[in-house]
Amino acid sequence: MRLLCLSLLGALLLLAQxxxxxxxxxxHLKMGLKCNECHTMPGKGEAATFPAESKCMTCHTAIKKESKHIQLLAEYxxxxxxxxxxxxxxLPGFVWFSHKVHTAVVDCAQCHGNVAESEVIKKEKPITMNACMACHDEHKAPNECNFCHNPA
Ligand code: HEC
Ligand code: HEC
Ligand code: HEC
Ligand code: HEC
Ligand code: HEC
Structure with a gap:
C-alpha cells in the first residue's frame, strides 16, 4: 500500500513537472503575443523551432524576477x-515534414489544438501516419509512400 502511494505520488510529480x-x-497569448514571434520557421521551414531565451528576457529582466522559475530562465x-x-x-527521423508548407494551407490549431488556452501543452491531436493520410485525402494532397518517406 505504502509503495503504491509512493509510486502514485511519483507519477503525479512527474506530470506536474x-x-x-x-x-x-x-x-502569454492573452498578452497578444503571436505564435510566429516565438516559433520562427527559418530556411526551408521544416521546424517551427523554440524561442531563444533572450526573447523571454526582453520582458523577464523586469517582470517576475523574484520568481524561482524566472531565475532559472535567467541562468539559461x-x-x-x-x-x-x-x-x-x-516524428521519427524517417518521416519528412515541413511546417512552412502546412501553415500556408492550414492553421496551427488543426494539428496542435487550442494552444492559446493551454496552461500546459499536451498532445491533443495525433501525428500518426493515419492522421497525416486522412487529412491529405481530405485536401486531395498526395499519399504516395515517397511523399512522406524519402522524398526526392
Ligand atoms: C512567448 C513565446 C511563445 C509564443 C508566443 C508561443 N509559444 Fe509555443 N512554445 C513556447 C515555448 C517556450 C515552448 C516549450 C514549452 C512548452 O512546451 O510549453 C512552446 C511549445 C509549443 C508546442 C509544443 C512543441 C513540442 O513538440 O514540444 C507547440 C505545439 C506550440 N508551442 C505551439 C504554439 C502556438 C500554436 C502558438 C500560437 C497560438 C504558440 N505556440 C505561441 C513559446 C511560445
Ligand atoms: C499539418 C500539421 C501541423 C501544423 C499545421 C502545424 N504543426 Fe507544429 N508540428 C507538427 C508535427 C508533425 C510536429 C513534429 C515535427 C517533427 O518532429 O519533425 C510539430 C512540431 C512542432 C513544434 C516543435 C518544434 C519543431 O519544429 O519540431 C512546434 C514549436 C510547433 N510544431 C509549433 C507549430 C506552430 C506555431 C504552428 C502554426 C504556425 C504549427 N506548429 C503548425 C504538425 C503541425
Ligand atoms: C511580452 C512580455 C513577455 C515575454 C516575451 C515572456 N513573458 Fe513570461 N510572463 C510575462 C508576464 C506579464 C507574466 C505574468 C506575470 C504575473 O503573473 O504577474 C509572465 C509569466 C511567466 C512565468 C510564470 C512566473 C511565475 O513564477 O509566476 C514563466 C515561467 C514565464 N513567464 C516564462 C517565460 C518564458 C520561458 C518566456 C520565453 C519563451 C517568456 N516567459 C516570455 C511576460 C512575458
Ligand atoms: C490538416 C491537414 C494536414 C495534415 C494533418 C497533414 N498534412 Fe501534409 N499536407 C497537407 C496539404 C493540404 C498539403 C499540400 C500543400 C500544398 O499543396 O502546398 C500537404 C503537403 C505535405 C507534404 C509536401 C511538402 C512539400 O514540400 O511540398 C508533405 C511531405 C506532407 N504534407 C507530410 C505530412 C506528414 C508527415 C503529416 C503528418 C505528421 C502531414 N503531412 C499532416 C495537409 C495536411
Ligand atoms: C502523409 C504522410 C505519409 C505517407 C503518405 C505515408 N506515411 Fe508511413 N509514416 C508516416 C508517419 C508520420 C509515420 C510515423 C508514425 C508514428 O510514429 O506514429 C510513418 C511510419 C511508417 C512506418 C513505420 C511503422 C509504423 O507504422 O510506425 C512504415 C513502415 C511506413 N510508414 C510505411 C509507409 C508506406 C509503405 C507508405 C505508402 C503506402 C507510407 N508509409 C505512406 C507518414 C506517412
Missing part, C-alpha cells in the same frame, strides 16, 4: 544555453 520551467501559453539565458524543453510532438 512536465517541463523544466512552467511556461504557460495561455498567460546568461549561459546562452537552451532550456531543455520536453518535446510533445515528435
Amino acid at each position: 512536465d517541463q523544466p520551467i512552467p511556461y504557460s501559453h495561455k498567460t 539565458a546568461a549561459r546562452k544555453e537552451p532550456v531543455p524543453w520536453v518535446r510533445v510532438y515528435k
Whole structure:
C-alpha cells in the first residue's frame, strides 16, 4: 500500500513537472503575443523551432524576477544555453515534414489544438501516419509512400 502511494505520488510529480520551467501559453497569448514571434520557421521551414531565451528576457529582466522559475530562465539565458524543453510532438527521423508548407494551407490549431488556452501543452491531436493520410485525402494532397518517406 505504502509503495503504491509512493509510486502514485511519483507519477503525479512527474506530470506536474512536465517541463523544466512552467511556461504557460495561455498567460502569454492573452498578452497578444503571436505564435510566429516565438516559433520562427527559418530556411526551408521544416521546424517551427523554440524561442531563444533572450526573447523571454526582453520582458523577464523586469517582470517576475523574484520568481524561482524566472531565475532559472535567467541562468539559461546568461549561459546562452537552451532550456531543455520536453518535446510533445515528435516524428521519427524517417518521416519528412515541413511546417512552412502546412501553415500556408492550414492553421496551427488543426494539428496542435487550442494552444492559446493551454496552461500546459499536451498532445491533443495525433501525428500518426493515419492522421497525416486522412487529412491529405481530405485536401486531395498526395499519399504516395515517397511523399512522406524519402522524398526526392
Ligand atoms: C512567448 C513565446 C511563445 C509564443 C508566443 C508561443 N509559444 Fe509555443 N512554445 C513556447 C515555448 C517556450 C515552448 C516549450 C514549452 C512548452 O512546451 O510549453 C512552446 C511549445 C509549443 C508546442 C509544443 C512543441 C513540442 O513538440 O514540444 C507547440 C505545439 C506550440 N508551442 C505551439 C504554439 C502556438 C500554436 C502558438 C500560437 C497560438 C504558440 N505556440 C505561441 C513559446 C511560445
Ligand atoms: C499539418 C500539421 C501541423 C501544423 C499545421 C502545424 N504543426 Fe507544429 N508540428 C507538427 C508535427 C508533425 C510536429 C513534429 C515535427 C517533427 O518532429 O519533425 C510539430 C512540431 C512542432 C513544434 C516543435 C518544434 C519543431 O519544429 O519540431 C512546434 C514549436 C510547433 N510544431 C509549433 C507549430 C506552430 C506555431 C504552428 C502554426 C504556425 C504549427 N506548429 C503548425 C504538425 C503541425
Ligand atoms: C511580452 C512580455 C513577455 C515575454 C516575451 C515572456 N513573458 Fe513570461 N510572463 C510575462 C508576464 C506579464 C507574466 C505574468 C506575470 C504575473 O503573473 O504577474 C509572465 C509569466 C511567466 C512565468 C510564470 C512566473 C511565475 O513564477 O509566476 C514563466 C515561467 C514565464 N513567464 C516564462 C517565460 C518564458 C520561458 C518566456 C520565453 C519563451 C517568456 N516567459 C516570455 C511576460 C512575458
Ligand atoms: C490538416 C491537414 C494536414 C495534415 C494533418 C497533414 N498534412 Fe501534409 N499536407 C497537407 C496539404 C493540404 C498539403 C499540400 C500543400 C500544398 O499543396 O502546398 C500537404 C503537403 C505535405 C507534404 C509536401 C511538402 C512539400 O514540400 O511540398 C508533405 C511531405 C506532407 N504534407 C507530410 C505530412 C506528414 C508527415 C503529416 C503528418 C505528421 C502531414 N503531412 C499532416 C495537409 C495536411
Ligand atoms: C502523409 C504522410 C505519409 C505517407 C503518405 C505515408 N506515411 Fe508511413 N509514416 C508516416 C508517419 C508520420 C509515420 C510515423 C508514425 C508514428 O510514429 O506514429 C510513418 C511510419 C511508417 C512506418 C513505420 C511503422 C509504423 O507504422 O510506425 C512504415 C513502415 C511506413 N510508414 C510505411 C509507409 C508506406 C509503405 C507508405 C505508402 C503506402 C507510407 N508509409 C505512406 C507518414 C506517412
